[in-house]
Amino acid sequence: MGAGLFSSFMTGTWLEASIVAVAAGAVGFFVVVRGAAFAAHAIPQGAFTGAAGAALVGVNTLAGVGVFSFLAATAIARWGRRARRDVVTALILVGLLGLGSLFLSMSLEYSAQTFSLLFGEPLAVGTGELLPTGAIAAACLALIVAMYRRLMLTSVAPELAAARGVNPENVETWFLLSVGAATTLALPVVGALLVFSLMIGPPSAARFIARRPAAAVAVSVALALVTVWVAIAAAFYSGWPLGFFVGVLGVVWYLLGRLVHARTGDARSTGDARSTGDARSTGDARSPAPQGPAAGAALRKALAPPGISS
Amino acid sequence: MRSPVGTTLRRGRASDEGPALPEGSPPPVLVVEGLTVTLGGREVLKDVSFNLHAGELAGLIGSNGAGKTTLLRAVLGLQGTAAGTVTLSGRRDHGSLGYVPQKVSLDPDLPVRARDLVALGIDGQRLGVGLHSSSRRARAEELLSSVGALHLADARVGALSGGEQQRVLIAHALASKPRLLLLDEPLANLDLRSTQETVSLLAGLTRSHGVAVLVSTHDINPLLPFMHCVVYLAGGRAASGRTAEVVRSDVLSRLYGQHVDVLHAHGRVIVSVGDEHRESGCELAPDDCAEEGQPA
Ligand SMILES: Nc1ncnc2c1ncn2[C@@H]1O[C@H](COP(=O)(O)OP(=O)(O)O)[C@@H](O)[C@H]1O
């Protein structure tokens, strides 16, 4: 059986899924820290319509997904600027899904293909798709690398970025485009409904496990890779949809992350640095030492276990 | 001592003789002239003028909705203006102004340590990932230690207390070596102790870094011992100058356009406008204030 799983027939699947995981894990980190989960839900749903439309007119699925991901991302970025972003996102989502249902009803043989577009069909990936996938992934990662510090700054607080001459709305637009690119990659593999879980599950755990931003991105990518690898193997042997395993693993990562967080806490926040003399070298001798009760409070706060673990 | 400068509503000088300023006459870092801002069809700021010099700590005083945030955002260039000018001495780039916004709600689970946030203050506006370097690291630690927060360097910023976050945000704002530091209600939601620590930290920074600091607050009491000058906002207009010259019945009556009493009670001042009693007081003993605020 193992020979089947690692046969040359499956090479494209492994490579494709790994590329998808790297992009989704990296973009997903920013989805989670920016609180953009709803946009990361809506863009794949909109992209599903692109896939359905592509099937209807008989063009490449990736092209249809890409165009509609781009449309959904730019629409959310543009119309969400001076309005309630969640409402705008929801309207774009339902508008595109409505169109998608029309495309599906006009298409003749939709059930099998629809199912794979919604829940993922990795075993159908051929090596012919690898080139466009790799190119989109490279563009997506290049975008994240280029915008990394601005993404971090606007994720912490948009006003801080604005004060340094970084326009938070432009950063948001580039970010949503990177979500669109990751969606384009991931949708044909894990399905429209579960692109979201690949972009949320791994990073949601990573931010608990790592405390440095760069480390959290790395953990997120690593967990996303493990997710797709385990899901492919499990789907291969069980015959169950890949999306099932991706979705379940997403939740498992989150729960594990919280467990790790509760165990380790953020307890090493202060500790030995208390003795660091220049911690109060403000030049103001009258300033009382800040380390005492305030630091203790932070420690208690950090140690307080999150809700679900007890 | 130079002669006191007359305070007018239109054109108060922020401070010509702030207590214990650096010797010599420092150049104005910030000149605001005739600033008018219209929001939603209403003039939120009308013809506001004041100056701020290097090494000065100024209080921007006003009740909720007086326009403090709007004024700070206008100085930052984040708020469009209907009239007037905001002039910053020297070159203006993303480093010349430091800003600590009013409400920064930091996610406690955000994987960003205090040192990461300060490092973003150094070069967060640039493209690329900003590779780890020992000089960057040392600079972040130096900044954290200048605000007395080196011991918090490895803590997640979102998990810190309000006063601790304030310090880290100040270090972030100082990272670009600004000539002017703007803080929007940094004392709101702090307990008495953190309030005093923050204010004396800011006063220390004006001396050690020579930076001009403009702090908005609805209560000037905590600032009094350290404040060189005041910009008092009411009804969209501003009165500015030395504290004792502004927080006076006649000046504030002109500002509010109705009779204002400035009452002294238990070392605080209660500003009473019409029927409304607001405690945004000041101990009206400016010279004492000055001496307290600037220990030799
Ligand atoms: N975007 C806006 N549109 C219309 N009015 C606004 C807007 N932002 C602020 N305001 C009004 O401007 C006034 C000043 O606001 P603000 O500068 O936030 O006051 P402060 O910071 O002193 O509490 C308030 O009355 C507020 O309602």
Ligand SMILES: [Mg+2]
């Ligand atoms: Mg305000």
